[in-house]
Amino acid sequence: MPTLRKVHGSENRFFILDRTQFDPQPSLDQISQLAVQLKQSDDERFNDIDGILVVDQSTHPDCAGKMTVVNADGSIASMCGNGLRTVARYLAEQTGQTKFLVETQDADLHVEQAATLAPAVPAFGVEIAPVRFHAADFPFAELGGDTVLNRPLPQLAPDLDFTAIAVPNPHLISFMDHTTLTGELQAKLGPYLNGENPYFPDGVNLNFAEILGPDQLFVKTYERGVGFTNACGTGMTATSLAYVLNHDQGDFDHVVTVYNPGGMVKVHVARTGQDYSLRLIANATTLGNWTIHDTDLLEGHFDQGNYQATTEEAAYQAWVKSLQTK
Numbered sequence: 001m002p003t004l005r006k007v008h009g010s011e012n013r014f015f016i017l018d019r020t021q022f023d024p025q026p027s028l029d030q031i032s033q034l035a036v037q038l039k040q041s042d043d044e045r046f047n048d049i050d051g052i053l054v055v056d057q058s059t060h061p062d063c064a065g066k067m068t069v070v071n072a073d074g075s076i077a078s079m080c081g082n083g084l085r086t087v088a089r090y091l092a093e094q095t096g097q098t099k100f101l102v103e104t105q106d107a108d109l110h111v112e113q114a115a116t117l118a119p120a121v122p123a124f125g126v127e128i129a130p131v132r133f134h135a136a137d138f139p140f141a142e143l144g145g146d147t148v149l150n151r152p153l154p155q156l157a158p159d160l161d162f163t164a165i166a167v168p169n170p171h172l173i174s175f176m177d178h179t180t181l182t183g184e185l186q187a188k189l190g191p192y193l194n195g196e197n198p199y200f201p202d203g204v205n206l207n208f209a210e211i212l213g214p215d216q217l218f219v220k221t222y223e224r225g226v227g228f229t230n231a232c233g234t235g236m237t238a239t240s241l242a243y244v245l246n247h248d249q250g251d252f253d254h255v256v257t258v259y260n261p262g263g264m265v266k267v268h269v270a271r272t273g274q275d276y277s278l279r280l281i282a283n284a285t286t287l288g289n290w291t292i293h294d295t296d297l298l299e300g301h302f303d304q305g306n307y308q309a310t311t312e313e314a315a316y317q318a319w320v321k322s323l324q325t326k
């Protein structure tokens with residue numbers, strides 16, 4: 001019987017579904033339907049997820065596995081930063097390796113076990129790549145140019161500047177004061193840009209950010225295919241790059257601390273010549289393990305499975321609490 005692992009990175013919650021445990025293996029369409037069903041379930045152990053991370057074998061050299069990201073609405077995403085840390089931990093435990101590559105839709109990405117954040121709060125560092133800025137890579141349209149780099153978009157909001165960066169999933173980023181960030185704009189703009197609209201036909205992850213101090217940010221994300229989330233790893237990474245680009249030109253090397261509604265991450269942002277190097281480091285927490293017969297899972301008989309919670313969440317929450325008292 002397959003076991004799905006429930007995980008989170010900064011409280012961005014997922015089930016890891018390892019397709020190699022299934023015979024026959026479910027199709028991506030079946031897994032998309034499963035994501036929607038879990039989200040709609042009235043069982044609180046299952047309905048708080050932001051998606052499913054599908055693990056497959058990889059045929060690429062040095063890759064310990066392949067990750068495919070299925071959003072909560074069943075759509076497919078090219079990347080997930082918080083999810084990749086949890087998949088890295090899963091594959092590390094399966095293979096005994098601490099440093100390896102994971103195949104994702106657009107790139108084979110370096111992942112590595114990092115120092116624990118606190119007792120029972122394991123962490124991983126993951127590469128976020130490739131970095132893209134051009135309209136065709138999102139796509140976006142009718143925004144008056146091929147890139148959006150810290151400039152007004154009066155079509156979207158009269159008083160804000162925006163930056164568009166794909167890593168490679170698409171992100172729209174704006175820095176603002178606390179009052180604007182906690183106001184109602186993101187709840188209006190997020191659904192608008194992820195419904196039928198002339199600007200982002202495939203939708204976009206919308207990141208609102210506040211600068212707390214030098215190399216310190218708070219980021220809140222309205223995610224494509226999900227809605228408001230506790231944290232978006234690629235969003236925090238793209239926002240850290242946008243922050244550094246607004247302050248430094250030429251070569252740079254920063255470690256940005258990013259707070260989010262679910263915790264905190266570190267983002268290493270470096271540029272040498274035309275090459276960007278982005279690395280996201282934070283927790284990879286296992287919330288529970290759910291063993292269920294494959295037909296019960298795929299037919300939505302979720303009460304037939306056996307879900308066992310771990311004790312890691314208490315340790316994670318204690319670590320989050322310790323951040324507030326620092």
Ligand SMILES: N[C@@H](CCC[C@H](N)C(=O)O)C(=O)O
Pocket residue numbers: 012050069071076077078079080081082083169170205223224225226229231232233234235
């Ligand atoms: N939560 C993720 C991003 C997941 C994909 C996103 N919803 C999209 O459709 O691009 C992260 O941690 O990066």
